Amino acid sequence: MRALTWHGRHDVRIETVPDPEIVNPHDCILKVTSTAICGSDLHLYDGYIPGMRAGDILGHEFMGEVVEVGPQSTLQKGQRVVVPFPIACGECFFCKKQQFSCCDNSNPPETSDATETQYGYPMAGVFGYSHLTGGYAGGQAEYVRVPFSNVGPLAVPDHLEDDKVLFLTDILPTGWMAAENCDIEEGDTVAVWGCGPVGLFAIQSALIMGAHRVIAIDHYKSRLDLAKQLGADILDYREVDVREALAEMTGGIGPDAVIDAVGMEAHGISIDNILDQVKAMGFLVTDRIHSFREAVLSVRKGGRVSVPGVYGGFADKFPVGAFMEKGLTMKTGQTHVHRYLKPLLEQIEQGKIDTTFLISHHAPLEQAPEMYKHWHDDQDQYTKIVLKTEMAAPAKEQQEKQHELV
Amino acid sequence: MADNQTLSKSSSKALLGAGLAVAAGTAAFLLARRSADVHDDGVDVSDALDHVFRRKTGRYEEGLVGRTVTIGKSRQEIYRAWRDFTRFPDFMENVEAVEDLGGRRSKWTIKAPLGASVELVTKITEDRPGEAIGWKSEPESDIQTEGRVEFFDIAPGRGTGVRLTLRYDPPAGLPGRVVAKLFQREPNVQARRDLRRFKMLMETGEIATNAGPSGRDEPVTESTT
Numbered sequence: 001m002r003a004l005t006w007h008g009r010h011d012v013r014i015e016t017v018p019d020p021e022i023v024n025p026h027d028c029i030l031k032v033t034s035t036a037i038c039g040s041d042l043h044l045y046d047g048y049i050p051g052m053r054a055g056d057i058l059g060h061e062f063m064g065e066v067v068e069v070g071p072q073s074t075l076q077k078g079q080r081v082v083v084p085f086p087i088a089c090g091e092c093f094f095c096k097k098q099q100f101s102c103c104d105n106s107n108p109p110e111t112s113d114a115t116e117t118q119y120g121y122p123m124a125g126v127f128g129y130s131h132l133t134g135g136y137a138g139g140q141a142e143y144v145r146v147p148f149s150n151v152g153p154l155a156v157p158d159h160l161e162d163d164k165v166l167f168l169t170d171i172l173p174t175g176w177m178a179a180e181n182c183d184i185e186e187g188d189t190v191a192v193w194g195c196g197p198v199g200l201f202a203i204q205s206a207l208i209m210g211a212h213r214v215i216a217i218d219h220y221k222s223r224l225d226l227a228k229q230l231g232a233d234i235l236d237y238r239e240v241d242v243r244e245a246l247a248e249m250t251g252g253i254g255p256d257a258v259i260d261a262v263g264m265e266a267h268g269i270s271i272d273n274i275l276d277q278v279k280a281m282g283f284l285v286t287d288r289i290h291s292f293r294e295a296v297l298s299v300r301k302g303g304r305v306s307v308p309g310v311y312g313g314f315a316d317k318f319p320v321g322a323f324m325e326k327g328l329t330m331k332t333g334q335t336h337v338h339r340y341l342k343p344l345l346e347q348i349e350q351g352k353i354d355t356t357f358l359i360s361h362h363a364p365l366e367q368a369p370e371m372y373k374h375w376h377d378d379q380d381q382y383t384k385i386v387l388k389t390e391m392a393a394p395a396k397e398q399q400e401k402q403h404e405l406v
Numbered sequence: 407m408a409d410n411q412t413l414s415k416s417s418s419k420a421l422l423g424a425g426l427a428v429a430a431g432t433a434a435f436l437l438a439r440r441s442a443d444v445h446d447d448g449v450d451v452s453d454a455l456d457h458v459f460r461r462k463t464g465r466y467e468e469g470l471v472g473r474t475v476t477i478g479k480s481r482q483e484i485y486r487a488w489r490d491f492t493r494f495p496d497f498m499e500n501v502e503a504v505e506d507l508g509g510r511r512s513k514w515t516i517k518a519p520l521g522a523s524v525e526l527v528t529k530i531t532e533d534r535p536g537e538a539i540g541w542k543s544e545p546e547s548d549i550q551t552e553g554r555v556e557f558f559d560i561a562p563g564r565g566t567g568v569r570l571t572l573r574y575d576p577p578a579g580l581p582g583r584v585v586a587k588l589f590q591r592e593p594n595v596q597a598r599r600d601l602r603r604f605k606m607l608m609e610t611g612e613i614a615t616n617a618g619p620s621g622r623d624e625p626v627t628e629s630t631t
Contacts (some may be wrong), residue, residue: 005621017619018626047565055621072611085599093476093564108614109499109602110631121601125614135630137618145456145618148610386491 001387002292003057005143009047010376012058012369020137020145024074025157027150030083034162035062035139035365037375037385038085039196040263040310044130045372048264049312051114051132055183060085060127061169062139064389066153074150078177081153083146084337085170087125087136090151100124101334106148107134118313126334140368142389154341157349158270159364163356164348166386167197172355173340174308175201175261179209181306182257189213191246191255191298192232193291195223197384198308200358203232206259208352215249217242219267219293220380226358237268245296263309266290272317279316295335296322307332358384364391457571471572473597475605478565481536481557484608488539488555491528497603497613500596511544524548550575568596568604 003017019030032239038061063082066075075081089105103124107115109291111131112122118132125147128138137144146153155213156165175198182190190206192199195218203214207230216227217235223381224234235245264287266273276288292307300303305328321406323330347353360383367387374382450465457472459465477484487493491512494501502518507513510530518524526547532540538556543549552573560567572593606613615629624630 001619003619003621007621013621015621017621020618021626023615023617023627026610026612053620053622057620058616089606089610089614091478093478105606105610106614108616108629108631109599109606110629111616112602113598125616131616131631134614135616137620141619147614222424241447276488389557 001142002365003137004365005054005204006044006052006056006058007054010045010373012045012372014366014368016019017057017141020143022352023145024069024147025070026148026150027070028066028073028075028146028153029068030062030064030081030139030144030146031067032062032064032139032142032144032389033080034064035059035141035387035389036166036171037061037140037171037368037371037387039066039198040129041372042376043264043310043312045376046265049130051111051130051135053131053135056128056130056135057141058128059138059140059144060129060170061126061166063093063156063166063169064139064144066149066244067143069149072150072358075153075155079155080158081155081339082165082168083127083139084152084173085127085129086334086337087127087134087147087202087339088151089148095151098336098339100336100338102336110304124334130295132397140387142365142366152338154333154345156345160348163359165345167201167339167355167357168341168344168348170335170337172201172344172353173337174198174335175203175373176340176344177333177335178202178259178261178308179205179211181272181308182206182209182259182304183329184209184211184257187212188256189250190257190259191215191217191295192227192259193217193222193295194261194263194309195227195234196261197358199259200226200230201367202259202261202308203230204353207231208347215255216244221379222360223383226383229357231306242294243298254298254303256300257304257306258295258299259306260292260295260309262291264288264311268298276316287311287313287315289318293317293319298326299326299328301326302373303328305330308335337398359386361385362391363387363390369400380402422581455569467573469574471574471597472569473594473601474567474569475601476560477568477605477608478567481559481566484566484568485536485539487608488604489533497607498525498596498600499603526551538599569599570601572597
């Protein structure tokens with residue numbers, strides 16, 4: 001089959017690799033129809049996540065048709081399903097508590113030592129996301145093996161096209177959980193750092209949950225436009241001092257809840273971010289936490305901090321004083337996707353949630369390497385890329401023409 | 407502007423240097439304090455298990471390793487699964503085969519570093535259904551080892567605690583242990599991984615594997631670690 005493989009920093013390729021096979025009794029094999037490139041795939045592309053091996057197949061946002069089932073899968077051939085990005089067994093202490101992204105049984109015994117050393121306990125398995133989280137082959141491919149297919153995949157009705165349900169796999173529940181972690185109350189203002197897909201879905205979710213006002217922060221115009229379109233007020237951090245602007249907009253009180261939907265590779269030329277970049281180059285820190293700091297300093301006293309943005313290692317100058325003295329509550333974590341699949345699918349069916357507004361590009365899987373480059377370099381035009389396995393690649397001359405145009 | 411840039415560059419460098427110096431100094435200070443902290447008067451007050459005590463404390467024991475996991479099954483179920491020693495190869499990575507010799511004795515074939523294997527004959531020394539199983543190697547074995555697994559209630563509704571403790575004579579002393587560790591045959595690592603496998607089998611009926619395709623030249627059904 002054809003698959004997108006990782007070979008190093010800024011080096012991903014489409015290659016022919018062997019087809020996956022059923023290995024364990026709960027497995028199924030999926031024929032992928034749509035698969036998206038996630039913001040967190042950029043952390044792999046940029047070489048920020050350790051535990052990658054050359055040849056790893058990427059992709060953790062994917063859906064498709066069941067073509068093979070293991071003896072203990074509860075799925076049937078021909079079913080059309082979406083698959084949560086974390087792999088969960090459904091049986092362990094954490095799964096029973098609905099904390100699916102903390103599953104104890106999905107990271108293979110050989111690969112779980114690394115996160116046990118780094119975080120104290122081993123993390124769950126994730127599709128296409130480094131050997132720290134299991135080294136599972138991902139879904140940016142024609143076929144993918146789905147372990148514990150009796151637990152994760154959700155069958156979706158045929159009248160909803162792929163674009164409407166694909167994001168149930170990650171970014172939609174991730175934005176939803178980010179807003180849920182804000183414990184929104186009547187009259188609340190929620191500030192959101194980062195208007196990428198997760199930030200945008202967090203904005204939409206916060207408004208559905210009854211936030212009085214959402215203020216979105218970014219510097220890409222098209223992304224800020226999308227936030228505005230959803231009903232948020234927007235701040236371009238190049239134009240204003242974000243902390244001052246937020247305080248002024250909220251009558252000097254500050255936002256009641258803040259969401260850091262940026263994560264470890266913050267942009268911007270503030271002093272703290274430049275220091276972080278210097279230190280990251282010398283391996284003194286791994287994570288640049290500029291937006292995290294700004295969120296903690298901006299939130300009102302007694303407020304809530306929600307962190308869906310991905311961090312992996314260590315950071316410097318976390319304002320622990322502000323965190324304690326202001327009496328803040330922080331909620332974080334990889335999304336417990338399984339928990340949200342059904343309720344969010346219902347809302348999509350009822351037309352309460354729009355999942356297609358942010359898609360800027362569809363492309364054939366064959367063009368994935370170019371799409372990674374655009375996703376990295378042209379974040380203003382490329383707000384979400386969906387790869388289709390059955391979309392014909394443009395003819396060679398056409399491709400060349402496109403290159404000339406670029 | 408140019409001046410500013412040079413200034414910020416050199417001050418970043420200075421900061422970096424100062425930071426490194428402070429970090430090294432702090433580490434040295436903390437290490438010194440920690441070693442001064444360890445008292446060896448033989449009176450240990452911690453309500454902890456023997457296998458977690460630091461070197462130099464009274465309860466530290468060379469060659470003792472232990473590891474506990476929680477499994478969401480009853481004590482009896484877990485006991486029954488462990489009591490059949492011939493199933494060890496299902497979840498013990500380095501146990502190639504276990505032969506039941508009768509009379510509570512069994513012969514184990516174990517993988518050792520560099521493709522070698524060792525054989526040992528063990529005898530069950532303790533057998534309390536739903537509570538504990540203990541075993542000890544017989545003198546004719548290649549290595550001397552002693553193991554015990556106990557099953558206990560963790561907290562209401564939380565399943566069963568399964569604790570494996572192993573006492574062993576490190577093969578050829580410290581160098582042997584270092585070599586074994588390099589090849590991940592170290593009992594501590596093995597106990598950790600084998601208990602993870604046992605837990606997975608008990609809770610889900612399968613052991614998680616990343617066996618699957620990649621752009622590397624390797625078979626699809628072989629896990630890549």
